[in-house]
Amino acid sequence: MEIGALARRLGENRQIIHHLAKGEVPKRCRLSRRKKLAKALRVPERWLAGSRVALPATSALHAETAWHMSPRVALVTAQLMRRCGVAVKRDLARFRAKRAAGAFTTPPDDEVLSYIAWAVGRLTWPDEWRVALTRPRETERPVPFELRERLKAGTWPGDDPFADIEPMTDDEERAAVGLLNAFTFVLEPWLDGTVTLRYDKLGAIMRAYARGAAILPDSERPDAIVDVVDERRYSPDDPATPFSMIEWPKPHAKTEKGAEHGPRR
8 A cells, every 4th residue: 555545544644654664663653543554554553563473374384484585475465364264264164074984183174274274375476376387498497486395395404494585576575465465355255255265166276276286185085064054965075165175085095196185284
């Protein structure tokens, strides 16, 4: 939001808002003004005061990497992730996963929340789209995307895994925030409860984005998904339920060698 537009929205003097926004160090201001700024910008008041805040993580590594690369991107990601979490829990409250064999090792509800978190983290990251949609020329070597490579390896040189992470350039930050804002705009009717989310379509996008790699869940396949209102039973693959975004193994199917398991929490 531009400083002039923000000042008009808050009914504040433009020069005051410009003074508060200038520089890297947070400036002191009245509590009432900070409260209005936080509400308009959709950021925590404590962050405007200079304190670090807890961020809902698409994964601990993703959140820490985003924070080191751009605190602004990390905050916008946290805002979207928080709203997605509320919306998913609202949708899941209508259904109950059942398994004849007993308890699940990983609750399927947690599986859906984890997949949504993974989707937000991956689908709003510009470098991931570049890797997914472009191919280096034969004479060139692809530039590895550091977050994915670190997730694969699980090990890093040195004591500080984030010591060599470069801050985002202005162009990279604008692209990341633009993707996050576009994703938020597209999902807004679902986030505010006006429409339902096509979980099956989001799952299909994730699988296409993964270039055909199998993404297996950590939870066992439910035998049925039951509507808690009318006791209607659904298959876990039925697009009417949030569980349809997950690529459940077919009953009694063996796990294929080399298949990637679902996103770790």
